[in-house]
Amino acid sequence: MRALVKSRSEPGIWLVDDVPVPEVGVHDVLIRIRKSAICGTDVHIYNWDEWSQRTIPVPMVVGHEYFGVVEKVGAEVEAFSPGDRVSGEGHLTCGFCRNCRAGRRHLCRNAQGVGVNRPGSFADFLSIPAVNVYKIPDDIPDEVASIFDPYGNAVHTALSFDLVGEDVLVTGAGPIGVMAAAVCRHVGARQVVLTDVNDYRLKLGQSMGATRAVNVAKEDLRAVMSELGMKEGFDVGLEMSGNGRAFRQMLEVMNHGGKIAMLGIMPGQEAIDWSQVVFKGLFLKGIYGREMFETWYKMVAMLQGGLDLRPVITHRYPIAEFQKGFDVMRSGQSGKVVLDWAA
Ligand code: NAD
Numbered sequence: 001m002r003a004l005v006k007s008r009s010e011p012g013i014w015l016v017d018d019v020p021v022p023e024v025g026v027h028d029v030l031i032r033i034r035k036s037a038i039c040g041t042d043v044h045i046y047n048w049d050e051w052s053q054r055t056i057p058v059p060m061v062v063g064h065e066y067f068g069v070v071e072k073v074g075a076e077v078e079a080f081s082p083g084d085r086v087s088g089e090g091h092l093t094c095g096f097c098r099n100c101r102a103g104r105r106h107l108c109r110n111a112q113g114v115g116v117n118r119p120g121s122f123a124d125f126l127s128i129p130a131v132n133v134y135k136i137p138d139d140i141p142d143e144v145a146s147i148f149d150p151y152g153n154a155v156h157t158a159l160s161f162d163l164v165g166e167d168v169l170v171t172g173a174g175p176i177g178v179m180a181a182a183v184c185r186h187v188g189a190r191q192v193v194l195t196d197v198n199d200y201r202l203k204l205g206q207s208m209g210a211t212r213a214v215n216v217a218k219e220d221l222r223a224v225m226s227e228l229g230m231k232e233g234f235d236v237g238l239e240m241s242g243n244g245r246a247f248r249q250m251l252e253v254m255n256h257g258g259k260i261a262m263l264g265i266m267p268g269q270e271a272i273d274w275s276q277v278v279f280k281g282l283f284l285k286g287i288y289g290r291e292m293f294e295t296w297y298k299m300v301a302m303l304q305g306g307l308d309l310r311p312v313i314t315h316r317y318p319i320a321e322f323q324k325g326f327d328v329m330r331s332g333q334s335g336k337v338v339l340d341w342a343a
């Protein structure tokens with residue numbers, strides 16, 4: 001089969017056309033991939049940064065955002081049949097640790113990542129356990145289903161706290177921040193302020209539902225708050241930049257008793273002013289992946305209830321032109337980039 005492989009310990013990714021089709025165990029489902037989306041993690045792997053060098057086995061097929069159709073199921077699989085339209089949860093959990101057994105699989109201490117710790121979905125075929133496969137309703141377009149993994153990060157983060165009538169600050173207008181802003185509006189937040197230093201992405205976020213997109217390199221966030229009639233500070237913060245400066249700025253503009261959900265991964269050990277957390281009585285919650293599978297149900301339900309994610313997909317290429325996709329992702333001048341295996 002064809003696959004995008006991290007075949008060498010250096011920057012880049014390579015399209016290889018003779019990768020063996022993965023084996024299908026009795027509890028597994030073989031998925032024929034139709035669309036792949038490029039994640040920020042794939043860009044890290046492409047760039048071969050320090051995290052990737054420590055984490056990614058070489059050679060390995062990478063990628064974990066996809067839509068596909070069931071090709072074949074293992075002997076014990078009853079829930080799926082060939083032809084089903086599917087995507088899948090990229091974290092494989094152990095099933096036996098305390099959290100798994102309590103039904104909190106997103107907190108599994110032994111999770112393995114598709115396209116990170118085991119072969120991924122930038123390929124004609126992916127084999128994963130049936131419990132990780134998620135059926136896509138017919139009214140959800142293929143390419144929207146291909147971004148369910150990052151959309152799920154946005155939904156898990158955004159729905160961590162009550163947003164109805166609240167003022168929300170989203171730091172980082174990457175694809176996930178932009179989708180989170182759209183979710184906040186959809187579920188009834190009052191002000192949804194989105195910050196970044198990248199005008200392309202801020203414009204995208206504004207078009208998808210942020211009440212105000214703020215370039216913090218040029219504009220004063222406090223001035224924006226008073227322009228919006230905000231008196232006390234933000235009730236909820238969604239940290240989606242992975243940038244220490246953004247997080248420190250968030251802490252300063254939170255109201256007392258505010259709640260912060262943190263998805264962004266800050267490099268190294270960023271320092272913060274802890275008195276902001278203590279004296280304001282802030283709540284901080286780390287977010288990893290998606291809740292299995294409560295987040296997935298909410299994702300589908302919100303799309304069926306009118307949430308429109310299509311604008312976040314800004315670039316589409318046939319798989320043969322994957323390099324263009326990685327180039328535009330690396331430039332920062334994009335939302336989600338989707339690669340088509342059939343074209
Ligand atoms: P991204 O890198 O595309 O977006 C981050 C954005 O933050 C960029 O647009 C960048 O310009 C912006 N930014 C930089 N400095 C800023 C500042 N001072 N103020 C505001 N914004 C600033 O990332 P993404 O793919 O949208 O993902 C968002 C974050 O979530 C990343 O840190 C990613 O690593 C992380 N992530 C975490 C999980 C998880 O399970 N916890 C899953 C997926 C992604």
Ligand code: ZN
Pocket residue numbers: 093094095096097098099100101107108109110111
């Ligand atoms: Zn577990």
